[in-house]
Structure formats: C-alpha cells, structure tokens
Amino acid sequence: MKITDVVNRVDTQEKIRGAAQYIEDIPFDNLHYARTLRSTLPKGKILKVAYPRGFPGITVVDAGDILARNEVSMVTTDMPIFADGEVNYVGEAIALIVGRDKDEIIAFMKGIEVTYDPGTPLFTCDDAEENLFTRRHYSKGDLASLEGLEVFEGRYRTPYQEQLYMEKQGVVAEVKEGVVEIFGSMQCPYYVVNALKNALDYPEEKIRVVQTVTGGAFGGKEDYPSIMACQTALAALKIKAPVQLVYDRREDIQFTTKRHPSDITIKSYYREGRIEGMKIDVGIDAGPYLGLSDVVLQRAILTMTGAYGVPHLEVSGTVYKTNNIFNGAFRGFGGPQSLFALESHMSQLAARLGVDPLDFREKHFVHQGELTSTGGRFHEEIHLEEMTRILKEMSGYPHLARDGRGRLVGYGVAVVPHGGGFTGDGEAEHIKAVVKLRKDTEQFIHILVSNVEMGQGALTALSKIVASALDVPMERIIYKNPDTRLVPDSGPTAASRTTMVVGRLLYDAALKMKDALEEREEVVVTEHYHQPAYLAWDQENLRGNAYLSYSWAALLARVEVDPVTLEVTCTDIHGVYDVGLPIDEKMLLGQVHGGVIQGLGYGMMETMDSKEGLIQHNSFSSYAVPTTEDIPAIHTRWLINPYIEGPFGAKAAGELTLVGVAPAIATAVADALGREIYEIPVLPEKLLKVVKS
Amino acid sequence: MTMVSFIVNSKPVTLETDLSRRLLDVLRDDLGLTGTKEGCGEGECGACQVYLDGDLVNSCMVPMANVIGKSVLTIEGFSETEAYRQIEAAYIEEGAVQCGYCIPGMVMATGALLRSNPHPDLEAIKDGLSGNICRCTGYQTIFKAVERASKEEVKK
Ligand code: FES
Ligand code: FES
Numbered sequence: 001m002k003i004t005d006v007v008n009r010v011d012t013q014e015k016i017r018g019a020a021q022y023i024e025d026i027p028f029d030n031l032h033y034a035r036t037l038r039s040t041l042p043k044g045k046i047l048k049v050a051y052p053r054g055f056p057g058i059t060v061v062d063a064g065d066i067l068a069r070n071e072v073s074m075v076t077t078d079m080p081i082f083a084d085g086e087v088n089y090v091g092e093a094i095a096l097i098v099g100r101d102k103d104e105i106i107a108f109m110k111g112i113e114v115t116y117d118p119g120t121p122l123f124t125c126d127d128a129e130e131n132l133f134t135r136r137h138y139s140k141g142d143l144a145s146l147e148g149l150e151v152f153e154g155r156y157r158t159p160y161q162e163q164l165y166m167e168k169q170g171v172v173a174e175v176k177e178g179v180v181e182i183f184g185s186m187q188c189p190y191y192v193v194n195a196l197k198n199a200l201d202y203p204e205e206k207i208r209v210v211q212t213v214t215g216g217a218f219g220g221k222e223d224y225p226s227i228m229a230c231q232t233a234l235a236a237l238k239i240k241a242p243v244q245l246v247y248d249r250r251e252d253i254q255f256t257t258k259r260h261p262s263d264i265t266i267k268s269y270y271r272e273g274r275i276e277g278m279k280i281d282v283g284i285d286a287g288p289y290l291g292l293s294d295v296v297l298q299r300a301i302l303t304m305t306g307a308y309g310v311p312h313l314e315v316s317g318t319v320y321k322t323n324n325i326f327n328g329a330f331r332g333f334g335g336p337q338s339l340f341a342l343e344s345h346m347s348q349l350a351a352r353l354g355v356d357p358l359d360f361r362e363k364h365f366v367h368q369g370e371l372t373s374t375g376g377r378f379h380e381e382i383h384l385e386e387m388t389r390i391l392k393e394m395s396g397y398p399h400l401a402r403d404g405r406g407r408l409v410g411y412g413v414a415v416v417p418h419g420g421g422f423t424g425d426g427e428a429e430h431i432k433a434v435v436k437l438r439k440d441t442e443q444f445i446h447i448l449v450s451n452v453e454m455g456q457g458a459l460t461a462l463s464k465i466v467a468s469a470l471d472v473p474m475e476r477i478i479y480k481n482p483d484t485r486l487v488p489d490s491g492p493t494a495a496s497r498t499t500m501v502v503g504r505l506l507y508d509a510a511l512k513m514k515d516a517l518e519e520r521e522e523v524v525v526t527e528h529y530h531q532p533a534y535l536a537w538d539q540e541n542l543r544g545n546a547y548l549s550y551s552w553a554a555l556l557a558r559v560e561v562d563p564v565t566l567e568v569t570c571t572d573i574h575g576v577y578d579v580g581l582p583i584d585e586k587m588l589l590g591q592v593h594g595g596v597i598q599g600l601g602y603g604m605m606e607t608m609d610s611k612e613g614l615i616q617h618n619s620f621s622s623y624a625v626p627t628t629e630d631i632p633a634i635h636t637r638w639l640i641n642p643y644i645e646g647p648f649g650a651k652a653a654g655e656l657t658l659v660g661v662a663p664a665i666a667t668a669v670a671d672a673l674g675r676e677i678y679e680i681p682v683l684p685e686k687l688l689k690v691v692k693s
Numbered sequence: 694m695t696m697v698s699f700i701v702n703s704k705p706v707t708l709e710t711d712l713s714r715r716l717l718d719v720l721r722d723d724l725g726l727t728g729t730k731e732g733c734g735e736g737e738c739g740a741c742q743v744y745l746d747g748d749l750v751n752s753c754m755v756p757m758a759n760v761i762g763k764s765v766l767t768i769e770g771f772s773e774t775e776a777y778r779q780i781e782a783a784y785i786e787e788g789a790v791q792c793g794y795c796i797p798g799m800v801m802a803t804g805a806l807l808r809s810n811p812h813p814d815l816e817a818i819k820d821g822l823s824g825n826i827c828r829c830t831g832y833q834t835i836f837k838a839v840e841r842a843s844k845e846e847v848k849k
Binding site for chain 1: 721726727728730732734735737738740767769781784785790791792793794797800818819820822823826827830831833834836
C-alpha cells in the first residue's frame with residue numbers, strides 16, 4: 001500500500017460493539033478490589049490510624065508494607081507510594097484497603113479514624129523560600145539596551161484543566177511465579193516498569209507491564225499509573241491474589257494530576273510597531289511533589305515567544321511548591337498556558353497600536369535559518385505567511401461580518417508552534433528509543449514498540465507507516481497493545497513523538513527489512529534513535545535547539561456574545577495546520593476536532609477551583625466540558641510541508657491542535673466586548689468583571 | 694436480596710439481587726456484559742446507555758427494582774440488529790471512534806435517535822446526542838456518522 005491510501009482505523013469495530021476490553025472489563029480469577037484511604041488534610045503529621053475490627057476479609061496495605069523504597073520514581077523520587085507519617089495534600093494515599101467484597105471495603109472504610117497533627121499548608125504561589133521547587137532562566141540579546149522604549153505589560157492567568165478521559169484511571173496487579181504483572185490503562189508502560197524496579201528493587205525480568213485498551217489519556221495517564229502500579233503491586237504481593245484499583249469518577253477528578261494553573265507576566269518593549277524585546281515571567285503551581293512539573297515549566301518557557309522572533313529576551317520561570325493537588329501532563333504540556341498569555345498579549349498590543357492583529361503578527365514571524373529564542377536555528381522550512389494567507393482566504397478576512405442579530409460578534413486569531421518530541425536533547429539523552437520489527441514465518445510483520453493506542457490512532461498510524469514503507473497490505477501488519485516482556489522501550493506515548501520519532505525509526509527498520517521480505521525464516525530488525533547531527537542542546541543553560549522540529553497552526557475564531565447575559569457561543573474555528581505531511585488525513589482531522597474542542601473547553605467553559613487544597617468541581621455536572629451543543633463549525637486546511645526526519649515527512653500533530661484555541665477564542669470575546677481579557681475561561685461571571693472594569 | 698426476572702438481549706434472566714442495585718452493575722458484574730461502560734456514575738455522560746423496554750436510559754441511574762419484568766437491550770444485543778449494522782458501518786467510514794469508551798453509549802443513542810427521527814438534520818443530531826459526552830473526537834465525525842447512517846438505505 002501507499003501512504004496516500006485512505007484507510008479505516010484498525011481498532012474501531014471491536015470498540016463500537018463493546019467488545020474491546022478496557023481494564024475494568026477483564027476478568028481475573030480471585031480478583032480483589034482496592035480503595036484508597038486518603039488524607040483529609042492538606043498538610044500534617046499522621047499521629048494514628050485506627051482501623052475497625054471484625055473484618056476478616058479486609059487487608060490494609062500501607063507504608064509498613066514497602067519492600068525497598070517508598071518512592072514513586074518519575075523524573076524525581078520525591079513522591080511516596082504511601083504517606084509515611086505525614087501528608088502533603090488532600091487526597092494523598094495513606095493506604096489501600098483490599099478485599100473481595102466492595103461493600104465490605106466501604107463498610108470498613110467508614111470505621112477508619114485518622115488522627116493528625118495539622119501543619120500549616122501553602123496554597124498560593126509566592127516567593128517564600130519554602131514555596132519554591134525549581135527556577136529556570138534564559139536570555140537573548142541585551143534587554144537592558146532597550147531602556148527608554150515604550151512598554152506594554154500584561155499579566156495572564158490560566159486555571160486547572162482536568163483531562164476527563166472517559167475511562168477512569170485503573171490498573172490490576174498480579175504476581176505470577178515471582179513476576180509482578182501490571183495490566184492497566186496507561187501511556188507509558190516503561191515508566192511503570194522503572195517505577196516498580198525502584199520501588200521493589202526487582203530486576204526487569206521480574207516485572208511485566210501490559211497496556212490494556214485505554215479509554216483516553218491526554219497526558220493524564222503519563223505519570224499517574226506508576227503510582228497506582230506501585231501501590232497495587234505491594235498489595236498483590238501481600239495478599240497473593242490479583243488486586244484491581246479503579247478510581248471512581250469523583251476520586252479521579254479530585255485527586256489525579258491536572259494541567260498546571262499558571263500566572264504569566266509579559267512586558268514588551270516596542271518601537272515603530274515592532275516588539276524589540278520581552279521580559280517574561282512564568283509561574284506554575286506543582287502541588288507538593290515535583291513529578292513532571294519542571295519539565296512542564298521548561299516547555300512553557302521555551303514556547304514563550306511562539307511564532308515570533310524577538311531580538312532581546314529575558315525569560316524566567318518558577319515551579320512553586322504548594323499543598324494543592326499535584327499536577328502533571330496534559331496535552332500541550334505547558335504550551336497552552338504560554339500561548340494563551342503570548343497570543344492574548346500580541347492581540348492586545350496590536351489593538352493598542354491600532355493595527356490588524358494578523359498583520360502585527362506577520363511582522364514578527366520567524367523564518368527558516370533564523371535563530372530561535374534559545375540560540376538554536378530553525379532548520380526546516382517555515383510557511384507562516386502562506387498559512388496566514390490561507391487562513392484569511394478561507395475565513396473571508398478582513399471583511400468579517402459583524403451582524404449577530406442582536407448579539408455581539410467578535411473575531412480572534414492565534415498563530416502558534418508546537419515543538420515535536422521531548423525538549424532539548426531529551427530524546428537522545430533520556431529516552432533513547434529502541435524499536436523492533438519482526439517478520440514471522442507466516443509472513444506477518446510485527447511492530448514491537450512500547451507506544452500505546454489511547455485513542456489518538458497510534459495503532460493505525462504506525463501500521464500504515466510500516467505497510468507503506470514495505471509496500472504490503474495493512475493486513476500483514478500486527479501491532480498489539482504493548483507488553484513489556486515482548487517489546488523494547490521505544491519511550492513514552494507523549495510529547496507528540498509517537499508518529500514523528502517512533503514512526504521514523506519504524507520506517508527505517510522497514511526499509512532495512514524490505515530486502516528480506518520474501519525470506520522464509522523469521523527476520524528481526526532493531527533500530528536505535530540517533531539525534532540528527534545538526535541539532536545541539538545545552539540543558540544546563542537552555543541553549544541550542546529546544547525541539548527537533550516545529551509544527552504550526554494559524555487559527556481564527558468567531559464568537560457571539562449575548563450583550564445581557566454575557567454568555568459566549570463560539571460559532572466557527574478556522575484552522576490551517578502544518579504537521580509536515582499528514583500520515584492519514586481522516587485520522588488527523590479527528591485529532592484536530594478533538595484538540596480544538598478540548599481547547600475550546602479550556603478557553604470558555606472548564607472551571608476548576610481549589611479551596612483549602614480541595615478541588616471543588618468534582619463531577620461531570622460541576623465540571624462542564626463541551627457537549628454536542630457547544631460545537632462550532634470547524635474548518636480545516638493543511639499546509640503540506642514534509643519534514644525531512646519524519647516518516648514520509650510527518651511531524652508532531654496531537655498537541656498542536658489544542659494549544660492555540662483558547663487565545664483565539666478569548667481574543668475574539670475581547671474583540672466582541674471591546675475590552676481586554678487576561679484570564680480564561682471566558683465565563684459570564686468573569687466577563688462581568690471585565691465589562692465593569 | 695430478591696429474585697428478579699427480566700429479559701436481557703432477548704433472553705430471559707432470573708437472578709438474586711438487591712433491588713437498589715444499579716442495572717449497570719448487574720449487566721457488567723453479574724452478566725458479564727461489559728460493553729456498557731461507566732463514565733460518570735451519575736447520569737451525566739451517557740456511556741452506560743441501554744434500552745429499557747425500548748427507551749434509551751442511563752443504566753447507572755436505574756435501580757433493579759425498575760427492571761423487573763422488563764426488557765433490556767445492551768450494545769451486545771443491539772449489535773445483532775440490522776439497524777446497528779448501518780450505524781457501525783457509518784462510524785467506521787467516518788472515523789468517528791477514537792478511544793472508544795463513549796462509543797457503545799453513543800451508538801445506542803444514535804439508534805434511538807434514528808428510530809424516532811430517521812433523517813435528522815444537524816440540530817436534531819446535536820440534540821439527540823446531547824446526553825453523551827465524548828472527550829476525544831470533538832463530535833464532528835460522530836455527527837457525520839449519524840448523518841451517513843441516516844442516509845444509507847435500510848437493508849431488509
Ligand atoms: S455512567 Fe451513566 S451516565 Fe455516565
Ligand atoms: S472516543 Fe474517546 S470518549 Fe469518545
């Protein structure tokens with residue numbers, strides 16, 4: 001087959017029929033259930049946990065059952081598997097309560113009494129020493145030389161966002177012949193392997209992790225499954241039976257990782273309608289444990305100048321330590337926060353200068369061959385002017401109709417990048433992906449990677465790449481959910497790297513296999529990741545090429561605002577996307593729609609507040625995400641710009657689709673109201689303040 | 694515990710259960726019909742939708758007391774019907790399925806919509822599926838799939 005052939009997704013039919021087995025659907029013999037005993041205090045010492053008597057079927061698993069280390073090993077190891085003597089956020093796991101009978105577990109839990117010595121929690125991000133995790137900084141040019149120029153400063157705030165994958169977090173742990181086996185809904189099977197190796201002090205041969213059909217993740221199942229796997233592994237080892245831990249929805253919303261709230265200040269120095277310099281400060285709230293937050297911060301600050309060349313820069317960022325819920329990965333990974341701030345700022349300054357927001361952006365666009373904000377070089381072709389032209393053409397810009405039949409009409413734009421793959425030299429230094437391709441004696445070709453299908457289409461995209469590279473029908477490709485006993489570590493399913501990085505390795509493997517395709521014997525080809533020689537990165541000083549490549553989007557949103565209630569309706573999103581060469585347009589269109597609607601939720605609907613460290617919006621009814629009634633018309637065009645290192649020219653796509661939507665909508669609302677907006681979501685109660693100000 | 698009899702996917706079933714238990718749990722845990730999913734557990738997402746005497750219901754909100762003597766059709770049973778086959782083909786063709794978790798419920802809702810309104814326009818489709826949350830697709834391809842299913846000729 002050819003890469004241009006139209007295919008249907010390979011995993012669809014069994015999902016439609018309800019035959020696909022997600023973790024909660026899989027039967028295990030003698031399955032025991034677990035629920036989590038959680039801290040009710042944001043900070044304090046645990047003085048005593050008193051358990052009720054008379055429950056022979058119940059086992060408690062807690063810090064006393066730790067085998068080697070009470071650490072969930074991620075980027076750091078600061079998070080305990082079970083609280084040991086102290087708690088640092090509301091909802092922190094103190095123990096698992098395990099039994100055969102769910103009702104008995106609940107009855108037992110009602111009788112538990114935990115006595116604390118309360119500490120003094122921190123809920124806000126200010127610069128008290130005990131409030132800091134990490135600080136990052138980089139600069140370019142000489143900002144001080146711009147003293148005396150006109151300045152425009154804005155402070156932007158973004159809220160929590162909950163992934164709200166439809167399938168809740170869930171794992172099952174089982175011990176078989178001394179091997180700890182984890183089955184579950186996850187993005188990164190080898191993250192789980194590594195966490196277990198550290199927690200149990202087991203060699204890799206005694207650990208097996210199998211990803212089960214995953215009902216959405218969006219980053220939420222990047223680090224979190226490692227925690228649940230460590231807890232249930234200890235439980236399964238203790239009771240010598242399989243243990244299932246599946247959260248209920250409220251628990252999942254309240255106590256698992258979310259998008260970091262942010263507070264970003266941008267000060268622009270400008271002259272003759274052009275920004276000469278920017279001073280940018282980014283703050284994000286990590287919660288009590290660092291987890292992935294420092295990595296999120298780096299992406300946030302490295303994305304801060306977006307699609308624009310700014311000669312003089314001072315960019316700093318801080319990860320704050322608080323006793324709020326701890327945060328983690330969510331599609332975009334720091335990008336949505338930065339780009340809301342930056343794109344709002346660009347439109348605000350354009351309006352203040354009385355110039356068209358797209359023309360103003362165009363003046364600042366980066367070009368091939370120029371230096372990035374960190375002193376790397378844009379190696380690939382960049383077609384931002386062309387994308388803007390297409391955007392104008394498809395939306396009828398600038399002659400945009402203002403008639404809203406009594407409603408205020410507004411338009412907003414955003415032009416945004418997303419860097420593909422891990423930041424800096426992460427792919428080469430940390431991930432070190434390995435992929436395998438195996439042709440069996442029946443002439444089927446097996447894709448052996450640890451990347452997962454979580455809805456985004458990995459099974460189909462990678463199968464299509466291999467089938468096209470080999471010019472064989474898709475039916476000859478076998479790609480199953482990863483089982484770490486069988487597949488090498490090709491890295492996490494994150495950072496929009498699966499198609500671009502893993503897909504390329506598979507493409508190379510396929511080319512090597514091509515000559516052996518007709519042989520009778522089994523053939524195995526292994527490929528290792530090597531960073532292209534023209535890229536260099538200094539992690540210490542954040543200098544060099546921050547990303548392998550950039551994907552781009554140019555967006556225009558149209559909104560209508562009710563002048564009385566201030567309710568916002570988004571009627572249209574126009575988007576032009578450069579994702580290199582789309583591997584499968586139909587599937588990518590699904591990514592665009594999904595990303596746009598998650599971005600729309602972020603920008604105009606999804607509200608999540610925390611009070612005394614406890615998330616207040618904890619259900620589908622209180623945390624409203626877009627339904628069928630909230631969906632605008634989505635108009636999409638591709639800018640075909642093949643990426644030389646990508647498989648068939650493909651680049652990152654999954655996250656790009658989300659990151660620019662909130663600022664496009666928020667600036668459209670600002671346009672409709674004739675006011676500036678510095679905070680999302682653009683809900684009526686927030687807009688009322690904007691209008692009154 | 695009470696003995697209750699009802700019909701599931703055209704087969705009579707009798708089992709002992711608490712009358713306050715949720716139909717969703719009986720389907721999944723007692724009968725092994727795991728195609729019906731639990732998204733929210735409080736009637737807000739539609740992932741658990743089934744037909745109860747032909748009406749679309751959220752099975753997480755239905756106590757077993759309300760099921761006695763009635764007929765339940767789940768995705769497993771619905772997928773044996775002609776009406777379903779058209780919907781399945783349309784969902785596949787339009788690429789309307791991503792993670793799939795909302796899809797069995799979405800398909801049940803689609804079936805109910807097309808039964809009451811064989812040729813819905815976009816507004817009617819949005820209205821008909823407004824009780825079903827999908828976090829992956831942005832719904833566009835699902836709207837297209839419903840439209841396509843409504844246009845396919847009914848095969849006898
Ligand atoms: S699980 Fe029943 S409506 Fe969500
Ligand atoms: S396909 Fe994932 S929730 Fe709908």
